[in-house]
Amino acid sequence: MGFKVFNLSCTNHHMFEGWFPSAEALDDQTKRGLISCPYCGETQVKKELSAPYVKGSSSVPQTNSSSKESQLQDFQSSANIEQVRALLMKEFRNIINKAEDVGDRFTEEAIKIHHGETEERSIRGQATAEQREQLLDEGIDVFSIPDDLDPKKQH
Ligand SMILES: [Zn+2]
Known part of the structure; x- marks a missing residue:
């Protein structure tokens, strides 16, 4: 029945x-x-x-409860973003610390590396605004090191 x-x-x-x-x-x-x-x-x-x-x-109440869940997920993913950012900063710092400091020869060295005239490696150093333009014209990606990541400024 x-x-x-x-x-x-x-x-x-x-x-x-x-x-x-x-x-x-x-x-x-x-x-x-x-x-x-x-x-x-x-x-x-x-x-x-x-x-x-x-x-x-x-x-209707089921929809409400699922939106609460997605809010929680948003909160969790924003916490993850902080962790990922911290990891990236650490990784970034490692790359910078491993890069050879070529000082004001930076532009010259970067172009040599780009043309395969010298050993390919990570370098860091100083470049003026004009030199940066020159590097961009060569198709070389250059990025500025944030002050708090510059090994010279950590002391
Ligand atoms: Zn009742």
């Missing part, structure tokens, strides 16, 4: 579901006061709208 789901409400407007073999069985049990509201215990309950209708509208 199958059961049907019915939406019920008590006199305090609490909504709940009940499973009954038939609408007649539900009516019989409500008349005899056998069904009580799970929220307040009220036994004066009545049948509400059909289950499919109410089930459809019950998806």
Whole structure:
């Protein structure tokens, strides 16, 4: 014997579901006061709208809870960004520390490396704005070292 789901409400407007073999069985049990509201215990309950209708509208609180989850994920990923940034800064620092300091020969060396005239390696040094332009014209990527990462300024 199958059961049907019915939406019920008590006199305090609490909504709940009940499973009954038939609408007649539900009516019989409500008349005899056998069904009580799970929220307040009220036994004066009545049948509400059909289950499919109410089930459809019950998806609203589910949407709310999933948006809370995505907010939490946003929070977690922003915490991860901080960790990733810290790792990148560490990696960046390692690269800078390993790079050969060629001082004011930087532009000259960078062009030589770019043309394959000298050993390919990471270098760092000083370049004027004009020299940077020259390097960019050669198609050489140059980036400025932030002050707090410059090994010379860490002392
Ligand atoms: Zn109630």
